[in-house]
Amino acid sequence: MNDVSVIIPAYNEEARIEHTIKAIRRIPGIHEVIVVNDGSVDGTSRIAHLYADVTIDIEKNVGKGNALLVGWRMAQGELIACVDADLEETASELEKLIVPIRENRADLAISTIKTGEKAGFGLVKRRAQAIVYKYTGMNVISPLSGQRVFRRKWLTLLLEQEYRGFGVEIKMTVDFILAGAKIIEVETCMAHREMGKSFAGFYHRFKQWVDIERHMKVVRK
Template sequence: MIKQSFIIPAYNEESYLEKTLLAIQRFTERAEIIVIDDGSQDNTKLIAERYADKLITFPENMGKGFALQAGWKEARGDIIICLDADLGESAEEIGALIEALEREEADLVISVMKPGKRAGFGLVKRRVQAMIYRKTGVKLASPLSGQRVFRRKWLPVLLEKDYKRFGVEAQMTLDLLRAGATCQEMVTRMTHREMGKNIRGFLHRLKQWLEIERQLREAQ
């Protein structure tokens, strides 16, 4: 019987994916690993084939929201675990979130990462924090975190939506809270690739901002 489903969307993550998948091996005795290769042009697919129980491949990049929903549709576990592909060895910290969910402390458990030295200014995050608080009264430290676990019973809420690229975490958090789910955040030592305070980083965050705004506007 499958107890847990790891859902890992990946786009050109050959530098990190293997370490991420190796880090979660100790949790996979009664679990399945589902990797969504979202139109990668590197060796992401080849790496995923070595470790994933199921590999979903898109010929072109469809976006994180689309990839996650594809993984959710295939998940068989009672506990759904969403992970970014670039966590590397720090992915093993997901164990704390799984344990909290199993203790039924909340319906949704989200990882709070400590900001790295190359982190941005947090404008997008603060925008989403304010929006979620205004609509639900819930204050969250990391509403954009891709590291989160929830029970299968909440999948119908998420699968009836049309999530876009980087807007998925913000909107799924809002949708679950509105549906009555309780949320807990946990500080972890997870780390992932940071874009930095440079032109590339600013462009990445601008794209993220625009996609989140589009997602929230369409969900009104």
């Protein structure tokens, strides 16, 4: 049964996106792979056009939230998967999220990774967990995880929302819970590229923090 649409928002991921797509292709049940190239200035678009079923090129980098919305509107599958572009071979772990949704054990499956958190690097995650609990009363381990699977019926809810940048996952989590969805977190070995204590790493976490706080204002309305 090929019923899964995979949405991959991508920004400057030429070194990794080919491996990510190929790993996803090996998963049973994939109907289509949709890459939303969010204004990349490297070879991401060229590679995506070679390996994805659908590639949507956004001229200017707008942000992950917008890229996902664009991809969701194009998706044809009964199951919708969201996958980050830099997972490479570990993207094959997506299958672990597909199974509980296909078996109707949950409405939304989120990847969580069992790793020892580096000191000083969990601040944004803890802030996101606190926000989800504040608005829903639910403890979610990985509210910032970009790896998710849900059924098509929830697109109606998502396409009515306003999502921006890296805050999309936290607001999406809150939106699902407040709409009565059952959430399951599944341990996987999905792994991003390591940015660590580099400037890129700190900047990424700063952007996450800013986008999360922006989404809080949207949730309050």
